[in-house]
Amino acid sequence: MNIAFFLIPKRDVAFVKYESTMRQALEKMEYHRYSSVPLINGDGQYVGTLTEGDLLWKIKNTHHLTFENTNKVWIKDVPLHIQNDPIHIDAEMEHIISKSMEQNFVPVVDDQNIFIGIIRRREIIEYCSTKLLTL
Template identity: 65%
Template sequence: MNIAFFLIPKKEVVYLNIYATMRQALERMEYHRYSAVPLLDDEGKYVTTLTEGDLLWMLKNTPDLHFHNTEKIRLTDLNYHRKNEPISIHAEMENIITRAMEQNFVPVTDDKGIFIGIIRRREIIEYCAAQLLGKKN
């Protein structure tokens, strides 16, 4: 089965520009109650995934950094502890199951590396469950 069936398109995904500020990221993630969001460059290409952990490590390891001055920190200044590799829109469902075990969502790109959406872990689990239940019947 092609993964396009499970794709949540970019227009429905919360994401940030890699040049956004730490404060913008904190506020957007809090508002949407997300623990991770994709980061895109100015051309719309997927760069990495920002996680709550990345933000917490920056707070912990930066002397005198408090919420009120996070608007001075760009997301490009953070160290990212995990690189969630995107998959091509042409990938097969079986190819992304292992990625979903390690991340909340899998970023999807087109042939030019442009971010076109995500596949959430939930849809992947539902697909796997349906396959297992179908084989038992």
């Protein structure tokens, strides 16, 4: 099975630009009700996954940081506490299954590390469930 079958393309994915502010990230995550989103740099490359926890730790550990002034803090200055490595579009199905056990979504990149979309855990579970039912 080609993993491109499971791919949600970049145009349909809520992501945050690495050059954004905390406020922009918080508002995007709230709007979409996501607890984590891919981070993409100005060249379109995947640079990491931003989580609610990353944002909360930044607020907690930054003296005098409030929601009102999060528009002055850049995402690039927010430490990421979890490293979600992407997979390449030509990865084997076994690789994506093991990755999906560790994270809600798996970022997918091309040969130049350009972010092309995600594969959600939900689709992988549905695929595995279907395979089990056909045994």
